[in-house]
Amino acid sequence: MKFLNELLSRPSIPAALLSSLLLLLSFPKFGNGLLAWIALVPFFYSLRGKTVAQGAKTGFSVGMIFYVGLIYWIAYVIVVYGNLPYFVGIALMLLLSAYLSLYFALFAAGVIYLKSRDIPLILSAPLLWVVLEFVKSNLLVGFPWENLGHSQYLHSRLIQIADLTGGYGISFLIVLINAIVYDLLTLRRERKKVLIEVGMGVVLMASVCLYGILRERQVHEAVTMSPATQVSLIQGNVDQSVKWSPLYQKETMEIYRALSLAAKNGSAPGMLVWPETAVPFYFQDVDDMHLRIVSLALQTGSWLLFGSPSYADGEAGPTFSNSAFLLSPEGETVARYDKVHLVPYGEYVPLRRFFPFIKKLTAGIGDFKSGEGFFPMEAGGRKIGVLICYEGILAEAGRAYKRQGAELLVNITNDAWFGKTSAPYQHLSMTVFRAVENRLFLARAANTGISAIIDPAGNILKQSGIFERTILQDEIKFAKIPTLYSRYGDLFVYICLFLLVSIYFISEKRRKKCSKVCQQT
Numbered sequence: 001m002k003f004l005n006e007l008l009s010r011p012s013i014p015a016a017l018l019s020s021l022l023l024l025l026s027f028p029k030f031g032n033g034l035l036a037w038i039a040l041v042p043f044f045y046s047l048r049g050k051t052v053a054q055g056a057k058t059g060f061s062v063g064m065i066f067y068v069g070l071i072y073w074i075a076y077v078i079v080v081y082g083n084l085p086y087f088v089g090i091a092l093m094l095l096l097s098a099y100l101s102l103y104f105a106l107f108a109a110g111v112i113y114l115k116s117r118d119i120p121l122i123l124s125a126p127l128l129w130v131v132l133e134f135v136k137s138n139l140l141v142g143f144p145w146e147n148l149g150h151s152q153y154l155h156s157r158l159i160q161i162a163d164l165t166g167g168y169g170i171s172f173l174i175v176l177i178n179a180i181v182y183d184l185l186t187l188r189r190e191r192k193k194v195l196i197e198v199g200m201g202v203v204l205m206a207s208v209c210l211y212g213i214l215r216e217r218q219v220h221e222a223v224t225m226s227p228a229t230q231v232s233l234i235q236g237n238v239d240q241s242v243k244w245s246p247l248y249q250k251e252t253m254e255i256y257r258a259l260s261l262a263a264k265n266g267s268a269p270g271m272l273v274w275p276e277t278a279v280p281f282y283f284q285d286v287d288d289m290h291l292r293i294v295s296l297a298l299q300t301g302s303w304l305l306f307g308s309p310s311y312a313d314g315e316a317g318p319t320f321s322n323s324a325f326l327l328s329p330e331g332e333t334v335a336r337y338d339k340v341h342l343v344p345y346g347e348y349v350p351l352r353r354f355f356p357f358i359k360k361l362t363a364g365i366g367d368f369k370s371g372e373g374f375f376p377m378e379a380g381g382r383k384i385g386v387l388i389c390y391e392g393i394l395a396e397a398g399r400a401y402k403r404q405g406a407e408l409l410v411n412i413t414n415d416a417w418f419g420k421t422s423a424p425y426q427h428l429s430m431t432v433f434r435a436v437e438n439r440l441f442l443a444r445a446a447n448t449g450i451s452a453i454i455d456p457a458g459n460i461l462k463q464s465g466i467f468e469r470t471i472l473q474d475e476i477k478f479a480k481i482p483t484l485y486s487r488y489g490d491l492f493v494y495i496c497l498f499l500l501v502s503i504y505f506i507s508e509k510r511r512k513k514c515s516k517v518c519q520q521t
Contacts, residue, residue: 016058019043020065026151027070028425033151040178041185043108044121048186052109052116059108063101070146071097073421081240081417100143103132117507121183122197126175127500130168134493144393146426148174153429156458157212162436163483165492166395172496173208177201216457219439219481223456226477229382230270231453232263232302233445233472235464236278240416240448244280252280253289255469256306257296263471264300269329271379274306275447276322276389276414283308283325294331301329303379307388307412310336312369319369324386324412326377335378338371339388341397374400382407382478387434389413392444393427395490398434402486407478409434411444424450424466432458439481445472456481 022039025031043062047055071093078089107128114124129148137144149170152158161169180201187194236255242248260272281289283306297304303326310323321338328334374397376383385401385408387394392411401409411431415424428450435442436458444452449466453474464470484491 013046015042015046016062017065019046020062020069023062023066024069026148027146027422028429029422031151033153033155036148036151036174037177038181040125040175041182044111044125044179044182045186047108047112050112052113055112056105056109060098060101060105062108063104064097066104067097067100068094070422070426071100073418073423076419076421077417080419096143100136103136107132114504114507117504117511119503119507122176122179123503124500125179126172127496127503129175130172130493130496131500133171134168134490142394144395144430146430147171150430150433153432153458156216157209159433159436159458160212160215161208162433162458163215163439163485166437166485166490167433168490168493168496172492173204177205219455219457219479222439222481223477223479226479228475228477231443231474231476232260232270232272233443233451233453233464234259234263234272234274234278235446235449235451235468235470235472236275237448237467237469238278238280238416240414243277243416243447246281249281249289252278253292257292259469259471260296260300260304263473264302269301271303271305272300273410273412273443273445274304275445275451276307276324276412277309278306278412278414278447279308279325281308282311284310294327297327297329297331303327303329305377305379305384305386305410305412307414309368310338320367321371322368322388323371324377324388326379326384328379337375337377337386337388339368339391340371340374341391341394342368342370343390374404376401376404376406385409385440387411387431392434393430395433395437398438398440399486399489402438402440402483406438406440407480408476409438409440409442411442412446413444414447415450416448420466424448428452428460428463432460437483438486439483440479441476443476 019039019042022035022042026033026036026039046058050058074096075089075093078084078092079086082089110128111121111124114128115121133147137147147167149167152170159170165172180197183197184194234256236252236259238252238255243252256274256278263272279293283290283293293304305324305326307322307324310321311318322342323339324337325333326335374385376385383404383406385398385406387397387409391397392413398409413427415427418424424446428444431442431444432454435454435456439456441456442454444454449464449468451472452463453461453472453476455461456479462472462474464472
């Protein structure tokens with residue numbers, strides 16, 4: 001009890017908790033991205049006077065509270081659809097949160113260490129954050145879920161720089177402004193230094209906003225000149241608990257058939273898009289269900305893109321894939337894409353020998369094989385990049401399609417797993433950046449929502465509600481707008497790493513020189 005009282009009496013504890021709360025409230029479903037611009041200020045305050053080890057502990061605590069609030073829905077998925085006990089679902093969610101919190105710990109420890117080497121916060125914090133965020137997003141299977149920059153997905157003028165830097169440039173800017181605000185509040189005796197920092201921040205923000213205004217105008221002008229087609233996103237809202245039941249297959253197909261025919265009524269032929277695994281059987285098997293889908297393409301005279309599991313016979317037995325099929329208006333299967341980036345413990349089971357019980361998580365979906373690469377589909381001479389579920393949050397997937405000439409991105413997903421948690425809203429927020437980074441329209445069809453149509457400037461033109469059966473229709477354009485990011489990728493991150501290392505060695509050289517002069521005098 002005495003230890004607890006001492007802990008709570010420390011002024012850094014409330015500050016750390018406040019940062020966790022502000023960070024959490026920067027993201028959907030309940031948050032507002034504007035809070036991110038001050039969310040780290042209390043965190044920086046909580047690191048005052050701490051050693052590197054103490055800072056790491058504080059950083060881990062901030063990260064842990066934040067991530068538990070952000071990805072709590074993982075426990076829901078594991079318990080409800082994995083049929084595992086509550087304590088297992090909570091334990092696995094906490095384990096992932098603890099891993100992600102290590103990056104907060106490293107950030108805090110790094111900031112304190114670099115400060116001891118006379119490197120100011122406005123230099124160390126944004127550079128270090130970007131490097132660590134990149135590692136988190138790419139190490140092992142990678143987990144770029146709600147990076148800091150994603151919090152700004154509704155602020156279109158701020159996110160236009162993503163076509164230069166990716167989302168990391170926005171994360172850099174947010175951390176930099178937080179550092180400036182912190183210095184403004186704490187370095188009152190160093191007025192000249194603070195004024196320079198504030199001036200620099202104002203100029204940088206003004207430049208980003210100006211770029212956003214001009215670039216958005218250029219993009220809209222280019223889009224106006226681009227060829228168009230009608231896209232209808234079919235949100236079937238099929239209950240996950242019956243989705244894979246053979247008894248419900250005909251009813252599922254009737255839902256999609258009726259909505260597709262309604263979408264065609266009164267509109268020009270274009271493209272119909274159904275969600276991930278909307279077809280809950282093997283479409284590649286030519287049977288009555290297969291022919292019903294083919295006849296629908298013929299009836300509507302439209303291209304039909306949909307998700308379905310698929311299989312291939314191998315020497316060791318059949319292998320399964322999470323696939324997307326494209327049918328022509330003549331009912332021919334012209335393309336198939338197999339999902340490349342599978343979700344561990346959702347679509348395949350790594351380390352199954354060590355954790356055999358967790359194989360239950362793949363019940364109803366199968367243990368899938370990864371596809372061979374991000375290869376665009378071709379529909380009437382137009383190249384389409386298909387992102388299945390989680391792939392919509394992967395910057396490298398969008399870039400791979402853009403480099404191969406894709407003129408449209410289509411994200412098909414089944415977010416029914418998440419229920420009415422924050423996850424579907426978070427999932428949508430990240431896909432916005434694929435449109436901006438590559439300056440392409442993005443059409444997103446989700447089984448239970450949120451379906452959306454996003455323009456190349458990142459504006460959500462239309463979006464559906466969650467858990468509703470609906471059709472989302474709009475005209476999309478096949479844009480061909482080159483971007484620095486789609487061509488060179490995460491060059492900005494490598495520049496940040498180079499600057500961080502360079503500043504460190506310059507600082508060390510100065511320290512040694514100063515130490516030598518002091519010894520001589």
